[in-house]
Amino acid sequence: MNKKIIVALLVSLFAAPGVYAEAEQHKGAIDNCVKSALDGHPGDVITLRAETEGGKPQYELDIHGKDGKHWEVECDAVSGKIIETEREVAVDDPEFTSKTKVRLDAAMKTALDKYPGNIMKIEYEIEGEAGVAYEFDIKSADGKMLEVEVDAITGKLSDPEQVIYQIGLD
Numbered sequence: 806m807n808k809k810i811i812v813a814l815l816v817s818l819f820a821a822p823g824v825y826a827e828a829e830q831h832k833g834a835i836d837n838c839v840k841s842a843l844d845g846h847p848g849d850v851i852t853l854r855a856e857t858e859g860g861k862p863q864y865e866l867d868i869h870g871k872d873g874k875h876w877e878v879e880c881d882a883v884s885g886k887i888i889e890t891e892r893e894v895a896v897d898d899p900e901f902t903s904k905t906k907v908r909l910d911a912a913m914k915t916a917l918d919k920y921p922g923n924i925m926k927i928e929y930e931i932e933g934e935a936g937v938a939y940e941f942d943i944k945s946a947d948g949k950m951l952e953v954e955v956d957a958i959t960g961k962l963s964d965p966e967q968v969i970y971q972i973g974l975d
Contacts, residue, residue: 837885838864842878845890846870852973855882856952858966863888865952865966867975877930891938892931901929904937905957912939912955915962920951930954942968 839850848870856863862882870876875893880886894901896909913924916939926942937957944950950968955961 834880834882834885835864838878838880838882838887839866841885841887842866842868842876842880845887846872846874846876846878848872848876850973852971852975854971855969856966857969859964862969863966867893867973877928889932891940893928894931896929898929900931901937901957904935907939907955907957907960909939911960912957913941915955915960916941916943916953919962920945920953920965922946922951925950929957938963 843850846868848868850866851869852865852867854865856865856879864880864882866876866878866880868876868878877891877893879888879890881888909927913927917924920943922943922945924941925944928940930936930938930940932938938954939957940952940954942950942952952966952968954963956963
């Protein structure tokens with residue numbers, strides 16, 4: 806029993822520097838991401854996700870802003886620079902509903918036809934000045950979590966983002 810504990814301690818001593826070095830390498834990027842996101846949208850970070858899109862790593866922060874709005878900010882995981890900012894709204898928000906041309910059921914069908922699985926979460930997004938989208942978290946049969954957007958005006962399906970992990974609940 807004592808040998809197992811000693812072996813585990815020795816392994817952790819040798820493995821830990823590599824883990825810390827990896828964390829240190831990305832520390833600046835995540836720090837820059839959080840700082841930039843909160844500079845633009847002061848408030849509380851509710852969740853942080855590590856994702857990949859098109860093979861590129863990124864972070865997504867959900868912020869409950871001091872302005873009363875819910876912001877979603879995506880940053881490049883290497884540089885920490887902001888890639889995209891969206892605002893989540895309620896399903897009946899007039900800013901969303903006045904622009905929507907694609908029904909929710911049609912958007913869900915589009916997403917699930919391409920990425921079969923179970924929809925775990927639906928968000929209604931304002932993107933820039935004119936864009937609106939449905940955002941679906943889909944858990945696939947193999948257990949992967951995908952984030953997929955369907956443009957609520959054109960019905961166009963975006964490339965998926967694979968969720969690697971999430972810290973916090975939203």
